[in-house]
Amino acid sequence: MSTNIDFTGMSVxxxxxxFKNPVTVASGTFGSxxxxxxxxxxxxxxxxxxxxxANIPWAGNPTPRIAETYGGMMNAVGLxxxxxxxxxxxxxxxxxxxxxNIIVNVCGKSEADYVEVVERLADExxxxxxxxxxxxxxxxxxxxFGQDPKALESITRAVKAKAKQPxxxxxxxxxxxxxxxxxxxEAGGADALSLINTLTGMKIxxxxxxxxxxxxxxxxxxxxxxxxxxxxxxxxxxxVNLPIIGMGGIMNxxxxxxxxxxxxxxxSVGTANFHNPYVTLEIxxxxxxxxxxxxxxxxxxxxxxxx
Numbered sequence: 001m002s003t004n005i006d007f008t009g010m011s012v013x014x015x016x017x018x019f020k021n022p023v024t025v026a027s028g029t030f031g032s033x034x035x036x037x038x039x040x041x042x043x044x045x046x047x048x049x050x051x052x053x054a055n056i057p058w059a060g061n062p063t064p065r066i067a068e069t070y071g072g073m074m075n076a077v078g079l080x081x082x083x084x085x086x087x088x089x090x091x092x093x094x095x096x097x098x099x100x101n102i103i104v105n106v107c108g109k110s111e112a113d114y115v116e117v118v119e120r121l122a123d124e125x126x127x128x129x130x131x132x133x134x135x136x137x138x139x140x141x142x143x144x145f146g147q148d149p150k151a152l153e154s155i156t157r158a159v160k161a162k163a164k165q166p167x168x169x170x171x172x173x174x175x176x177x178x179x180x181x182x183x184x185x186e187a188g189g190a191d192a193l194s195l196i197n198t199l200t201g202m203k204i205x206x207x208x209x210x211x212x213x214x215x216x217x218x219x220x221x222x223x224x225x226x227x228x229x230x231x232x233x234x235x236x237x238x239x240v241n242l243p244i245i246g247m248g249g250i251m252n253x254x255x256x257x258x259x260x261x262x263x264x265x266x267x268s269v270g271t272a273n274f275h276n277p278y279v280t281l282e283i284x285x286x287x288x289x290x291x292x293x294x295x296x297x298x299x300x301x302x303x304x305x306x307x
Contacts (some may be wrong), residue, residue: 010287010291012266014192015243021046021287022267023267024048025049025268025269026247027052028105029094032048032051032095036130036277040280042100044281049104053081053117055083058080060080065078071222072225073220075219076218078215084120093140098134101127103129106121114131115159121158121163128166129165130170146175149180153184156188162188166192169185170195171236178196182195183240189261192243193240195246195247198218221249226255237304245265252279255276256287261302262306263303263304
């Protein structure tokens with residue numbers, strides 16, 4: 001892999017924020033950038049998407065939290081994070097040293113939790129907020145905000161009212177109709193959408209006669225979920241008028257281009273980072289090579305080109 005990538009023709013725009021190229025990382029798979037600093041020049045990414053941050057520190061779920069599966073992995077980390085105070089003091093200043101967009105992933109257990117974090121970020125130099133609505137809504141008995149269209153529209157509206165930065169609503173695939181959720185987020189005033197989050201799965205250790213993950217269920221990610229993710233991105237792209245960050249099993253530049261042709265403006269690389277810490281830059285370089293080989297002068301030509 002060469003160290004110099006020509007970004008000519010690779011810029012895309014989400015809610016007025018210019019990305020030098022359409023590649024970011026999926027929340028929770030890249031820390032807040034420092035963990036990958038020895039492998040990836042963060043200046044060469046379109047954006048860094050941080051691990052989820054809440055209003056107070058979260059300890060996360062009991063261990064074991066991760067299990068390998070065919071074509072991917074399951075995790076039930078439980079959004080462990082140091083809380084917004086540490087995040088603003090430690091992580092944002094680190095990322096500001098680099099020439100890349102900063103997308104902060106926000107989580108919470110109630111509408112008030114989300115709003116508190118969004119208000120704290122109002123004066124911080126970050127570019128976009130990604131709202132993780134797969135968190136359990138404690139006031140509704142634990143159902144995720146992202147599984148109820150009315151709850152999703154309500155929290156989108158509440159966050160949008162306080163946010164200084166554009167907001168991206170991260171959609172859960174664990175629903176009957178993904179387009180209903182996308183329309184609810186659009187109705188609530190979302191500036192963009194990201195999808196998909198992980199699919200709920202389970203693994204049992206037959207020798208120990210126990211669940212492989214202490215939480216019993218976990219979020220399935222990796223290449224096994226890619227066909228589902230591509231289908232959902234395509235459906236959402238044709239149901240709403242919002243830019244999309246597409247994710248779910250992207251392992252190489254061909255996968256990334258598939259998501260863009262389905263309708264994603266930006267692609268987000270997650271589980272692949274654990275397998276190959278250099279993968280994001282390989283994907284950026286691969287997209288550029290594809291453009292050159294096919295005479296594509298502007299990457300925006302291929303966004304949603306498959307109808």
